[in-house]
Amino acid sequence: MLTPEYLNSFSSGYLGMCDVLNEQIIRDVARRIAKTGRITPTAEWQLKQAKQSGALMDDVIREVGVLTGKSDTEILRLFQDAGLSGMLQDAKPLLQAGKLKTSNIVLSGAMQKTMEAAAEKCRGEIGNLTLTTAIATQQEYMQALNAAYMKVTSGAFSYQEAIRQAIRDAAVKGTSVMYDSGYISKLDTAIRTALLTGVNQTAGKLTELYASELGAEYYETTAHAGARPSHSVWQGKVFKIEGTAPGYENFYEATGYGTGAGLCGWNCRHSFYPYWPGVSKPAYTKDDLEDYSRPKYSFAGNLLTEYECMQKQREYERAVREYKRILAAYDSYIQTVQSETDRAYFREEFQKESVKLKEKESQMKDFCKQTGRSIDTARTQVSAVYDGNGNLVSFNRSVSGKAVWANKKARK
Structure with a gap:
């Protein structure tokens, strides 16, 4: 598991x-x-x-x-x-x-x-x-x-x-x-x-x-906040591996394990593990599972569930990555093109996109601050930079630095 x-x-x-x-x-x-x-x-x-x-x-x-x-x-x-x-x-x-x-x-x-x-x-x-x-x-x-x-x-x-x-x-x-x-x-x-x-x-x-x-004759499934609705119905529960038993549904029938849409299927973060009645203790209470699906995050006057928060954050992350790709492309063009007129034009466009990037990053930070979520830097990378221990740090510093400088220049 x-x-x-x-x-x-x-x-x-x-x-x-x-x-x-x-x-x-x-x-x-x-x-x-x-x-x-x-x-x-x-x-x-x-x-x-x-x-x-x-x-x-x-x-x-x-x-x-x-x-x-x-x-x-x-x-x-x-x-x-x-x-x-x-x-x-x-x-x-x-x-x-x-x-x-x-x-x-x-x-x-x-x-x-x-x-x-x-x-x-x-x-x-x-x-x-x-x-x-x-x-x-x-x-x-x-x-x-x-x-x-x-x-x-x-x-x-x-x-x-x-x-x-x-x-x-x-x-x-x-x-x-x-x-x-x-x-x-x-x-x-x-x-x-x-x-x-x-x-x-x-x-x-x-x-x-x-x-x-x-x-083992039983499995317990894992549970997490932000589960897709079709998975939240069986997460954090105990199932009989073969057949059924009083109070226990069949594992395969209930979870769809083995199918693309079910447990361990496409993009699924749920898993399962052996469960021994009398030895194992349930990992999740009823209150835990209900709390995972309860709207409790306040943003822009609305209450969002963990799943809705996650989808909104992914939307911000995709936009940030998109602006970083645009800046990388403009930077490459500026370094290659021979015409000074074209370089000047694209420097101005680079500056405009830099402002948009910083605005989107600011919106994402505000969203995370309001909802108490952490910014997932690995999902906003465009080019990876590693530290001395081989850990992922950030996206390409040269483009990042140019974007910060261009944004400051545009706001003067």
Whole structure:
């Protein structure tokens, strides 16, 4: 069993690595747009566009390769840490009752094989997804330039305004991945989902193996504030593993375990662990569970539930990441473009976006202050910076510093 708190934070370091890739690709797109030169209805400009498109594809493939080389080891480490953490949580009631010693808690051969196979599967899924990023980025680059071409040649927009919109649109979209079904998702969202789902499902399988070895007949599910409504009905309760018993529903039927929408399914932070009547004590009271769903956070004259607060905070976080991507793209364009007139234009646009970023960050801080929530810095990163101990610190300092300076200048 993995706690909701563990599942909420375990992948922050890995996602920091993905943020580096995300920002670098956005910078690549802006740089390649700058190198394409002034938009003209000529074959020469079209050749430049095609050349930069091919170079962009090479850039992204190379950068994805660097990430993949670093990430394979990190993914295995995440699964190994999760496996051990889950085992210790599963054994907690027996440890506390003195019926088991910590030294006796080891992953069996079957558990080890299950964990390694799951880690390999997750590595493959993430590897396949990130490879599609090159294709998606190239397509977005071509679409952005073609849209800019139409705007300029129609006379409705200046060259600078058309390019600004092209770069801004690419940054807002972010780096994408394409699934086999044709569905397109943001890179960070897709990887967060793959890691959370893969690790939690693997922990569930290990719990099943462990419970079988110990002869457990009951499971208790974890509970957390902010659970989606369809999960709040079964969180924090005890279930019969096989069949039913007086006062106990069937585990699989009640929780939907094994399905995408159920326990340990898509983006689910719930887990479960063996429960021994007479030995284990229920982890949650009725009041605890009711409190999780009770509107109790005051914001702008309204009372919000934990779930509503979480959704609102995620909205602010997405907006902050978006502005940071835009600033990174503008910064890359300014560093690459040859025309001083274009540089001056984009410095002014950088300043405008910096003001918007600081306003959005201020709104998010005010929301967190009013509701008593903590700011999740890992969710507002664009490029990861690590301290001496390898811990995730913040997004790219050079762009951050420029944004702060531009914001102060704009407010003078």
